[in-house]
Amino acid sequence: MPASRRCAATLVAGAMLLALPLTALGDESRDALIVETILRIEGFDLAGSTKAQGAVERYLKNNWAGERYLDLVERFELRDEAPGVLRLALEQVDSPAGAEAASLLVTLGKGELLASTLKGKDETAAARAAQAISHSGDAALMNELPGVIADSARPVAIRSAALSALYGKDPEKQSRLLATVKAGDLDKDLRQTASEILMLSRDPEIRKEAKTLFAVGGADYPSISELLKLKGDPARGKQLFATKTCLVCHQAGGVGINFGPGLSEIGDKLDRKALYLAILQPDAGISMGFEGWEVVLKNKAKLVGIIEETEENLNITMIGGAKQTVAKEDIETRTKMKQSLMYQGLHQLMTPAELADLVEYLSSLRKAG
Ligand code: HEC
Numbered sequence: 001m002p003a004s005r006r007c008a009a010t011l012v013a014g015a016m017l018l019a020l021p022l023t024a025l026g027d028e029s030r031d032a033l034i035v036e037t038i039l040r041i042e043g044f045d046l047a048g049s050t051k052a053q054g055a056v057e058r059y060l061k062n063n064w065a066g067e068r069y070l071d072l073v074e075r076f077e078l079r080d081e082a083p084g085v086l087r088l089a090l091e092q093v094d095s096p097a098g099a100e101a102a103s104l105l106v107t108l109g110k111g112e113l114l115a116s117t118l119k120g121k122d123e124t125a126a127a128r129a130a131q132a133i134s135h136s137g138d139a140a141l142m143n144e145l146p147g148v149i150a151d152s153a154r155p156v157a158i159r160s161a162a163l164s165a166l167y168g169k170d171p172e173k174q175s176r177l178l179a180t181v182k183a184g185d186l187d188k189d190l191r192q193t194a195s196e197i198l199m200l201s202r203d204p205e206i207r208k209e210a211k212t213l214f215a216v217g218g219a220d221y222p223s224i225s226e227l228l229k230l231k232g233d234p235a236r237g238k239q240l241f242a243t244k245t246c247l248v249c250h251q252a253g254g255v256g257i258n259f260g261p262g263l264s265e266i267g268d269k270l271d272r273k274a275l276y277l278a279i280l281q282p283d284a285g286i287s288m289g290f291e292g293w294e295v296v297l298k299n300k301a302k303l304v305g306i307i308e309e310t311e312e313n314l315n316i317t318m319i320g321g322a323k324q325t326v327a328k329e330d331i332e333t334r335t336k337m338k339q340s341l342m343y344q345g346l347h348q349l350m351t352p353a354e355l356a357d358l359v360e361y362l363s364s365l366r367k368a369g
Contacts, residue, residue, distance in 0.1 A: 069088070115129075131161060178209055252266070286340045
């Protein structure tokens with residue numbers, strides 16, 4: 001069937017649907033059905049049907065963040081819905097829907113809502129706006145970030161979020177951040193966040209330099225037998241787990257991302273000595289199922305992460321938790337890595353006493369009961 005005829009046929013079906021009383025259905029299901037239908041009709045004129053408009057309005061109101069919410073706003077360019085899209089971009093900033101909402105705001109010409117939230121007083125919202133801006137990748141919005149980073153009158157949490165948003169993804173920008181830190185030009189309040197960004201860079205050279213730069217233990221780090229003599233404080237260790245990048249890859253005590261093995265019961269599996277070993281020498285024993293793979297695609301893109309295979313595809317989970325599915329026919333090579341995906345040298349971000357606190361905390365994580 002030629003496209004125009006097919007389109008005409010769906011149009012007729014859509015028109016019939018809108019004309020039907022559909023009394024058998026409840027209001028909400030009827031609205032949902034109308035929404036599904038008009039989304040399928042190419043070039044549907046929403047302004048031309050008050051019935052469809054009513055259904056769309058009710059649907060948006062009752063299904064904020066629902067399955068078709070963003071689709072509807074995008075398809076019919078519903079600019080009035082921008083506040084709802086902003087809320088979604090902020091509240092679900094860590095999910096794919098949140099990232100989609102951030103980009104949609106820019107498409108709708110409402111990117112300024114993210115900019116004004118970033119500059120606003122609400123600390124949580126401003127920090128999330130920074131992250132949403134990085135999702136949108138919009139150049140004008142990204143240009144708002146340096147001003148926030150430099151403004152020492154603003155809370156450190158917001159400035160740190162802006163720093164991550166600006167430098168988190170792009171190794172080229174990260175080399176500039178590295179140079180700023182080396183020159184001693186970075187505010188010391190932002191040093192912790194800068195160390196996390198650089199230690200987790202995709203570029204191994206940057207990681208290597210960052211390790212030297214932020215190392216507090218130095219070359220004369222105590223051996224495991226010496227570390228075992230230290231008595232750690234689990235409460236301090238819990239805080240360190242969150243601030244020393246562990247939670248970028250592990251879940252424990254209800255926080256973190258499940259990229260590496262979950263650590264919520266690690267105290268049952270590994271004693272203190274084995275815990276030290278896992279942190280000091282991650283390459284020594286790599287947990288089954290968490291081996292790293294390097295996948296090179298025919299278009300030369302390179303992906304590194306944990307893989308899961310289906311008949312036709314490879315699902316790759318990358319550091320940070322982002323997932324990508326690639327068709328096997330698009331793959332040129334895949335190689336199992338000898339190194340662990342957990343970076344060697346993370347302990348050097350901590351003093352030996354801090355490391356002992358962290359190990360004490362991990363060792364205390366056991367199955368309840
Ligand atoms: C970049 C991601 C990443 C970061 C950051 C990271 N890890 Fe890991 N970790 C992994 C992966 C992947 C494994 C499994 C592979 C392996 O055993 O080397 C692992 C394994 C472990 C294990 C062994 C788990 C087991 O079941 O045997 C421990 C313990 C551990 N990590 C603790 C930590 C601590 C503490 C930190 C913070 C200082 C940390 N990790 C930071 C990715 C990471």
